Amino acid sequence: MSRQEQKQKTRQNIIAGAFQLLNENRTLSAISLREVAREAGIAPTSFYRHFKDMDELGLTLVDEAGLALRQLMRQARRRIASGGGVIDTSVDTFMEFISANSNVFRLLLREHTGTSAAYRLAVSREIQHFTDELSDYIIEQLRIPHDIAVLQAESMVRLVFSAGADALEADTILKNDISDRLKRQLRFIQLGSLAYWQTMPDPQA
Amino acid sequence: MSRQEQKQKTRQNIIAGAFQLLNENRTLSAISLREVAREAGIAPTSFYRHFKDMDELGLTLVDEAGLALRQLMRQARRRIASGGGVIDTSVDTFMEFISANSNVFRLLLREHTGTSAAYRLAVSREIQHFTDELSDYIIEQLRIPHDIAVLQAESMVRLVFSAGADALEADTILKNDISDRLKRQLRFIQLGSLAYWQTMPDPQA
DNA sequence: TAAATTAGCGTACAGTTGTAAGCTGAGATA
DNA sequence: TATCTCAGCTTACAACTGTACGCTAATTTA
Numbered sequence: 001m002s003r004q005e006q007k008q009k010t011r012q013n014i015i016a017g018a019f020q021l022l023n024e025n026r027t028l029s030a031i032s033l034r035e036v037a038r039e040a041g042i043a044p045t046s047f048y049r050h051f052k053d054m055d056e057l058g059l060t061l062v063d064e065a066g067l068a069l070r071q072l073m074r075q076a077r078r079r080i081a082s083g084g085g086v087i088d089t090s091v092d093t094f095m096e097f098i099s100a101n102s103n104v105f106r107l108l109l110r111e112h113t114g115t116s117a118a119y120r121l122a123v124s125r126e127i128q129h130f131t132d133e134l135s136d137y138i139i140e141q142l143r144i145p146h147d148i149a150v151l152q153a154e155s156m157v158r159l160v161f162s163a164g165a166d167a168l169e170a171d172t173i174l175k176n177d178i179s180d181r182l183k184r185q186l187r188f189i190q191l192g193s194l195a196y197w198q199t200m201p202d203p204q205a
Numbered sequence: 206m207s208r209q210e211q212k213q214k215t216r217q218n219i220i221a222g223a224f225q226l227l228n229e230n231r232t233l234s235a236i237s238l239r240e241v242a243r244e245a246g247i248a249p250t251s252f253y254r255h256f257k258d259m260d261e262l263g264l265t266l267v268d269e270a271g272l273a274l275r276q277l278m279r280q281a282r283r284r285i286a287s288g289g290g291v292i293d294t295s296v297d298t299f300m301e302f303i304s305a306n307s308n309v310f311r312l313l314l315r316e317h318t319g320t321s322a323a324y325r326l327a328v329s330r331e332i333q334h335f336t337d338e339l340s341d342y343i344i345e346q347l348r349i350p351h352d353i354a355v356l357q358a359e360s361m362v363r364l365v366f367s368a369g370a371d372a373l374e375a376d377t378i379l380k381n382d383i384s385d386r387l388k389r390q391l392r393f394i395q396l397g398s399l400a401y402w403q404t405m406p407d408p409q410a
Numbered sequence: 411t412a413a414a415t416t417a418g419c420g421t422a423c424a425g426t427t428g429t430a431a432g433c434t435g436a437g438a439t440a
Numbered sequence: 441t442a443t444c445t446c447a448g449c450t451t452a453c454a455a456c457t458g459t460a461c462g463c464t465a466a467t468t469t470a
Contacts, residue, residue, distance in 0.1 A: 030235065115232055120374070152393065169322075185356055185394075188360060191397035192392065192395065192400070
């Protein structure tokens with residue numbers, strides 16, 4: 001194994017170790033460099049060969065989580081294309097993601113309201129991507145004017161993330177309940193924005 | 206000053222000191238007993254005369270924040286009664302609350318997704334109160350059937366808290382923007398639930 | 411092959427943490 | 441007045457933190 005390869009592997013061990021620690025009830029700011037090093041199987045000081053800071057590691061983890069989020073969106077779109085209601089399919093995909101990658105979603109959720117301004121900003125950016133893609137989709141598919149679509153997308157994402165937070169610590173039965181409620185609530189928004197648009201079809205005029 | 210009075214005063218100093226520390230970018234789990242004691246002007250070990258734990262203090266703070274939240278609701282209702290649109294008045298009141306008591310709202314927000322299961326539960330309970338009162342109001346005023354009103358209330362509260370989180374670190378201009386968007390989004394939900402109800406007036410039949 | 415680079419380690423230090431133990435002095439009670 | 445109670449104090453300790461410093465050994469480069 002080349003030196004570079006070995007270094008990459010250790011780096012991945014650090015990242016995996018950090019996620020492991022986040023799996024328990026911890027925040028990024030609440031896990032220590034030494035713990036991460038222990039989990040990764042290296043000496044505390046070796047950590048610095050890979051990251052300047054715990055902050056630098058944290059931002060890396062947020063990026064990693066954002067990546068997973070974007071893959072989620074792609075998966076949802078693929079599923080929608082192959083049939084099924086948009087809202088139902090999207091919510092189902094999202095909920096499956098949360099269950100399968102709970103530590104990733106938890107990271108985003110925690111750091112979104114967390115202690116570090118840098119993390120908060122980074123997570124906000126990821127959510128913004130999410131919202132942007134959704135509003136593009138709404139404009140394309142539903143032919144709703146841009147500014148209304150943006151409002152609709154934002155509120156839908158807010159609802160989805162908020163419900164996702166609840167789902168994170170729910171058992172299967174409660175999860176299904178949350179999903180069903182969320183789907184109906186998203187329909188409220190869709191109906192509402194449609195009604196809003198039809199009563200006032202051209203807000204610029 | 207009687208002994209009891211003095212003790213109460215010190216207790217309040219501890220609580221105020223803790224809120225002071227939360228004002229900066231800190232979580233409950235990230236402030237130490239010694240810091241709180243320092244802020245309150247007592248010896249670290251004297252803390253135990255008032256609280257068993259930092260956890261016990263934390264739950265006290267969440268209760269305190271919940272109390273403020275309920276006062277907020279009462280104030281909003283009073284304002285609505287004395288004229289003005291329900292949504293506009295409610296959002297304005299909420300945003301004023303956030304600006305005036307940012308540390309209180311921040312506490313609820315952070316601990317809602319935070320590290321401690323006990324805190325999370327406590328905050329969820331407070332938000333549930335909030336939602337319950339809103340759905341009662343909707344049933345009473347708008348004459349919408351119970352189960353739809355509950356969904357409407359839940360989604361509205363989700364939107365309000367999520368927007369509130371953004372408003373927390375926004376300047377005046379951005380805050381106004383957030384308020385305006387939020388108001389329109391809440392109208393989507395209201396319109397949508399109404400439309401949903403009218404197309405399916407009796408879901409039980 | 412000889413020299414340079416570097417991932418990882420061990421040691422060390424100053425700072426912080428929670429909290430146990432026991433004392434003091436002032437308010438409460440009899 | 442004499443006794444009791446108890447809020448707050450000081451001291452102490454073991455555990456943990458981040459990170460500075462210098463070494464080693466193996467890979468990479470020349």
